[in-house]
Amino acid sequence: MKRNFKMSSAFNVILGAFLLSVGSCKEEELVFPPKGDQEAIVTETRPTAKPTNLTYVSAFNQNIEVHWPALSDRVIKAQVSYKDGTSDKVLDVTKFNEPTIIHLSELKSYDFSFQYFTSDGTGSKITKTSLSPRAYEVDYKIENVTVQSIPGGVTFIFPTTSQRELPGKLSYSVAGKPFEVDLKGNNVDTVTVSNLTDETQKIDFSLKFQDDQWKRTATAQPKMAPGLLTYKLILPTVVPYMEGTNLVLTWENETRDPVTVNVQYELNGVKKTAVIEKSTDVKGKLSFDVQGKATEIAYTMETEGTASPVQKTQVNPLGLLSKTMWSAETSSIETQEGAANGKPQSLIDGDITTFWHSTWSSGNNPVFPHWFIVDMSKIEVFGRFGMIRRHNNTTGGFKTFNIEVSLDKINWKIVGKDLTFNSADSPAAWQDYSLTPVKARYIRITMTAPMNSATSTHLAEFRAYAY
Numbered sequence: 001m002k003r004n005f006k007m008s009s010a011f012n013v014i015l016g017a018f019l020l021s022v023g024s025c026k027e028e029e030l031v032f033p034p035k036g037d038q039e040a041i042v043t044e045t046r047p048t049a050k051p052t053n054l055t056y057v058s059a060f061n062q063n064i065e066v067h068w069p070a071l072s073d074r075v076i077k078a079q080v081s082y083k084d085g086t087s088d089k090v091l092d093v094t095k096f097n098e099p100t101i102i103h104l105s106e107l108k109s110y111d112f113s114f115q116y117f118t119s120d121g122t123g124s125k126i127t128k129t130s131l132s133p134r135a136y137e138v139d140y141k142i143e144n145v146t147v148q149s150i151p152g153g154v155t156f157i158f159p160t161t162s163q164r165e166l167p168g169k170l171s172y173s174v175a176g177k178p179f180e181v182d183l184k185g186n187n188v189d190t191v192t193v194s195n196l197t198d199e200t201q202k203i204d205f206s207l208k209f210q211d212d213q214w215k216r217t218a219t220a221q222p223k224m225a226p227g228l229l230t231y232k233l234i235l236p237t238v239v240p241y242m243e244g245t246n247l248v249l250t251w252e253n254e255t256r257d258p259v260t261v262n263v264q265y266e267l268n269g270v271k272k273t274a275v276i277e278k279s280t281d282v283k284g285k286l287s288f289d290v291q292g293k294a295t296e297i298a299y300t301m302e303t304e305g306t307a308s309p310v311q312k313t314q315v316n317p318l319g320l321l322s323k324t325m326w327s328a329e330t331s332s333i334e335t336q337e338g339a340a341n342g343k344p345q346s347l348i349d350g351d352i353t354t355f356w357h358s359t360w361s362s363g364n365n366p367v368f369p370h371w372f373i374v375d376m377s378k379i380e381v382f383g384r385f386g387m388i389r390r391h392n393n394t395t396g397g398f399k400t401f402n403i404e405v406s407l408d409k410i411n412w413k414i415v416g417k418d419l420t421f422n423s424a425d426s427p428a429a430w431q432d433y434s435l436t437p438v439k440a441r442y443i444r445i446t447m448t449a450p451m452n453s454a455t456s457t458h459l460a461e462f463r464a465y466a467y
Helices: 002-021 137-143 228-236
Strands: 055-060 064-066 075-084 089-092 098-105 110-118 126-130 146-150 153-157 168-176 177-185 190-193 204-211 217-220 239-243 246-253 259-267 268-277 285-287 294-304 312-314 325-328 371-389 400-407 412-420 431-450 463-467
Touching: 055 126, 064 110, 075 098, 089 098, 137 168, 137 177, 137 204, 137 217, 168 190, 177 190, 177 204, 228 239, 228 246, 228 259, 228 268, 239 312, 239 371, 239 431, 246 294, 259 285, 268 285, 371 400, 412 431, 431 463
Parallel strands: none
Antiparallel strands: 055 064, 064 098, 075 089, 075 110, 110 126, 146 153, 153 190, 168 177, 168 204, 204 217, 239 246, 246 285, 259 268, 259 294, 294 312, 325 371, 371 431, 371 463, 400 412, 400 431
16 A cells, blocks of 8 residues: 555656646647546647637728637637727737628738737737738729720629629710619629710710718719720621622621611612621621612611611622723833833723833832732722733733732732733733622732743733722
8 A cells, every 4th residue: 555655646746747847838838638537638629829720801891800710718818919000909809700800990001919818818929910901892893993895885894892782873974965874883793884876985984882881982983985886897898799680798797796787779660678687697798689780779787786877879780990080000110111101000091002111221120029009099899800911012021910909008908819910912812800899999919920031021901890
């Protein structure tokens, strides 16, 4: 028994030392694990010596949210310290199953200190961090709205900030008539204003969001012109022409937005209509029988629920154009070919016995490629052209060429490439070329290679056909 008593005393000494060492570490380890009958139980939710695993959220409305981890019941509170303005703030937190929301007076970086306390007032080591709140929701929505032009309208895209509905107003006027749209921020954050047809005029919009919870109002006055209506993009690409006995209308619609084309015309004194509805073809086409006769048509194009003004035009069978109002220019001219020859106008004077010639008599004669440009003085639906060689020469001239067209002499479209021309045919005859009908005012022929070894070239006459 005595021996057993000694062993018991030794055990008590060891136990007391152990408890003393644990007590001395309270600042390092706040919470004891639960006591068991035989040994200590360590759990995953046991807190560390200082606040860790905190989740911070920079929230809207100038708030910071602190989300707490699972804690032992030995932690009875946490203390959050920070400075806001000139005031030192201390916040005691006792509910850890919900986030702690701290409202701040400024949009800037704040220094925060976090500390745990036990029931006997022992404090843990301190965790420090810097956090910045986010703006008020209504301010953020107004400041970060995306305003975009769309065909025939303007779209406002507001950022979604929370689950709370934030009411607002969008106001504007068109032609002196006021309009107002209710906004439902966070529920509906994309708002489109449609039926705006004048893309040349910016519209003054007024935006407002109201947050009654925070007694906060935010406003803005953006300016934006509506985007070009799709039909306005399509109309310049419309090409009317004859194909056999049919009248054909073609157009380009890169947007692929649905377009409805409605054509009114008369055939043998009877009024008729040709329609294609909601076509999304990139290259649209509407064809109808007019018995190959010259026909006046009136047509509209409808996109986004808005119809274009009525377009009227006369469509004729393909015919040779008069050159009366034409002019021409060339890459070079030759002055040693006689008064009627060598110059650009000789290409379009209607006389196949005169000719244009590139320069050959200078000390620095130009070489291939050579070119000439014809200005038809107005836009035509160009569908065919012809050329005839110089009447008294079969050894010079060119063999290959390209043809381009333009509406403004700036932007060119190639409509024929690596075409061949016989500059040595005998007798000289017109050589004609058919094209896919295209709108053009200017025609440019670029001669790319000679018939033989000559570096200069020549041509008697150029002609064009249109609808």
